Each structure stands twice: as C-alpha cells, then as structure tokens.
Amino acid sequence: MNKLAIIGGGGWGTALACVLAQRFGTVSLWMHETDLAATVERTRVNQIFLAGITIPGNLRVTSSLETALHGADIVVSVMPSHVVRVVYTQLLPHLRPGTPLVSATKGLEAGTLERVSEVIRSVVGPAFPVAVLTGPTFAREVAEGKPTAVVAASHDFDLAQNLQQLFSGPSFRVYAGNDPVGAEIGGALKNVIAIGAGICDGLELGHNALAALITRGLAELTRLAVAAGGRPETMAGLAGLGDLVLTCTGDLSRNRQVGLKLARGSKLGEILGSTPMVAEGVKTTSVAIHLATRLNVELPIARQMHAVLNEGKSPADAIRELMSRALRPEAV
Numbered sequence: 001m002n003k004l005a006i007i008g009g010g011g012w013g014t015a016l017a018c019v020l021a022q023r024f025g026t027v028s029l030w031m032h033e034t035d036l037a038a039t040v041e042r043t044r045v046n047q048i049f050l051a052g053i054t055i056p057g058n059l060r061v062t063s064s065l066e067t068a069l070h071g072a073d074i075v076v077s078v079m080p081s082h083v084v085r086v087v088y089t090q091l092l093p094h095l096r097p098g099t100p101l102v103s104a105t106k107g108l109e110a111g112t113l114e115r116v117s118e119v120i121r122s123v124v125g126p127a128f129p130v131a132v133l134t135g136p137t138f139a140r141e142v143a144e145g146k147p148t149a150v151v152a153a154s155h156d157f158d159l160a161q162n163l164q165q166l167f168s169g170p171s172f173r174v175y176a177g178n179d180p181v182g183a184e185i186g187g188a189l190k191n192v193i194a195i196g197a198g199i200c201d202g203l204e205l206g207h208n209a210l211a212a213l214i215t216r217g218l219a220e221l222t223r224l225a226v227a228a229g230g231r232p233e234t235m236a237g238l239a240g241l242g243d244l245v246l247t248c249t250g251d252l253s254r255n256r257q258v259g260l261k262l263a264r265g266s267k268l269g270e271i272l273g274s275t276p277m278v279a280e281g282v283k284t285t286s287v288a289i290h291l292a293t294r295l296n297v298e299l300p301i302a303r304q305m306h307a308v309l310n311e312g313k314s315p316a317d318a319i320r321e322l323m324s325r326a327l328r329p330e331a332v
C-alpha cells in the first residue's frame with residue numbers, strides 16, 4: 001500500500017492525514033475549498049480547521065478529486081454527513097473498483113435516515129469494500145501525537161483487520177471490529193448526548209447530573225444501535241462509551257460547546273454562524289428522532305435535545321422533563 005487519499009480537509013481529515021502520513025509513501029488530502037487547499041499546500045498549515053499543526057512533507061493537498069484519487073490504494077472520507085452523498089457521487093468516476101473506502105464521518109443522513117456507510121454503499125454499489133473508522137478522537141490531540149485508540153469496523157472483518165495493521169502506529173492504536181452498525185450509531189448519537197452534557201454544565205447542575213446523563217445516554221445509544229442491527233457490546237467499546245465520555249466531558253467537543261452556549265442564553269443560529277466548523281449533533285438529533293420512531297425505540301434525551309434545538313424549549317425545562325418522566329426500571 002503506497003498511496004492513501006483522504007477526502008475532506010476539515011479538522012479531522014487534516015489530523016488523520018498527519019498521523020497516517022507516517023504509514024504511507026504518499027498521502028493526498030482533498031479539500032472542498034480551492035483557495036484553502038492551495039494555501040495549505042504552500043504554507044503547510046491548515047490555519048482554518050487545525051491551526052498551529054505543521055503537516056508532513058509527504059502530504060499533498062489539492063482541491064481536485066481526480067488528483068487526490070489518482071493511484072489511491074485506500075480512500076478515507078471525512079466530510080460532514082450532509083455532503084457525503086454529493087461528494088461520493090463526484091468522486092465515483094475517479095475510483096478504481098475494489099478500492100477500500102473508509103468512512104470517518106459521524107452522523108446520519110437526513111431524509112433517508114441512513115448511516116454514512118449505507119449512503120456510501122448506495123452511491124458506489126457493491127464493487128467496493130466499505131469500513132468505518134470511529135472512536136474517541138479529538139482531531140487536535142491526534143495531530144499532536146497524543147495516544148489515541150480507535151476502532152476500524154466492517155462487515156468484512158478481514159478488511160477491518162487489514163486497516164488495523166495499516167493504520168496503527170506509536171500514538172494511534174486501531175482495534176478491529178465487525179459491527180459497523182453499532183460503531184456508526186454510537187459515533188452519531190454521542191454527539192446528541194454531548195449537547196445535553198453541555199447543557200448540564202452550562203446550567204451548573206453538577207457532576208451527579210453529568211454522570212447520570214452519560215449513563216442514560218449510553219442506554220439510548222444502545223437501544224437505537226440494537227434496534228438497527230448493532231450489538232450491545234459495541235456500545236461498551238470505543239465507538240460507544242469511549243466516544244460518549246470524550247464528547248460529554250472534553251471541552252474540545254463542539255457539540256458540548258453548543259449545549260454550554262445554549263444553556264448560557266445564546267441562540268442556536270448565532271452559535272452555528274460563528275464558525276465554519278460542523279457540530280454534527282445538531283443535525284443528527286432530528287434524524288435520530290425519526291429513526292427511533294421508525295424502529296419503535298424511545299430516546300428521551302434526544303427528544304428533549306430536539307425540543308431545545310428546534311422547538312424553542314428552554315434547556316432548564318428540558319432537564320426538568322427528563323427528571324419527571326414516569327419512573328421505570330433501570331435495565332431495558
């Protein structure tokens with residue numbers, strides 16, 4: 001394996017390019033923004049999405065999909081979930097059939113309610129092996145070489161194990177998994193719970209509240225994942241609990257920041273308009289609610305987040321409603 005193509009040069013795509021550049025002869029990084037791609041290629045820093053990190057010499061940055069994908073042995077895609085379908089439609093003509101496609105996007109597609117790997121499969125058809133790469137990963141920490149563990153998951157376990165061998169390095173430890181459904185539902189849903197965690201902290205509700213939210217959030221992730229065909233043990237792993245803990249407690253989480261700011265009185269439009277970076281949890285919340293209805297699953301925290309984000313409910317009322325729901329057994 002000599003060439004890796006990374007499609008999507010936001011914070012996470014750039015960080016992955018930095019850490020995986022040590023593992024491949026050449027890495028190409030495709031960016032949506034033509035001007036930014038040229039600037040990053042010249043200055044060797046992605047000042048907009050990952051300021052202060054110098055990118056390695058064997059990384060080529062381009063805004064041409066054809067150039068990025070030429071000769072690629074593996075493609076990792078890292079664009080926001082709402083553009084996955086359109087970007088894959090554009091890149092399909094430049095892919096060699098059989099090239100492994102690895103999704104590092106976290107989210108669900110509005111309308112179809114599909115997981116990102118399902119969207120990719122529906123665009124590219126059966127000729128490409130597909131995997132997901134997910135887990136507790138703040139882009140900046142990965143780019144700084146801090147120890148990080150992730151999971152590469154695919155229905156094709158051989159592919160997951162190959163990716164494990166190819167991507168693992170001194171600061172980047174990859175576990176192989178065969179439950180991409182659970183891995184993707186975990187990665188998408190934890191962003192919704194993180195908004196709730198930000199609300200808890202923004203309202204200064206204390207550690208008990210946060211611990212309860214994370215735990216009941218894990219129950220929601222697990223219910224939805226299992227109803228979608230995933231396995232409960234995946235949700236106890238890096239893609240579930242691991243990512244949930246990171247996003248709910250770490251201040252680098254944008255979704256947690258959204259909750260913090262909402263609790264302190266900012267309006268959603270102002271919060272989202274203040275940065276070019278995506279907070280996937282905002283879109284994922286509505287999609288998760290629809291998916292839960294389709295699969296006949298209860299997601300009380302996600303429902304309250306939906307009401308706060310889209311129906312003008314106050315964060316304090318949302319927490320009050322969660323605390324006054326009908327009493328129930330803990331398990332199930």
Ligand SMILES: NC(=O)c1ccc[n+]([C@@H]2O[C@H](COP(=O)([O-])OP(=O)(O)OC[C@H]3O[C@@H](n4cnc5c(N)ncnc54)[C@H](O)[C@@H]3O)[C@@H](O)[C@H]2O)c1
Nearest residue numbers: 009010011012013032049078083105106138139277278280
């Ligand atoms: N940042 C992290 O720490 C992190 C970690 C793990 C997973 N992720 C996931 O990775 C995905 C990408 O997030 P990010 O943090 O790298 O992005 P980002 O928020 O840093 O940047 C936004 C990205 O969206 C791209 N973009 C905007 N409009 C586009 C369009 N029309 N077509 C193609 N691209 C467009 C921009 O070019 C940029 O790359 C998300 O699903 C996110 O949840 C992020």
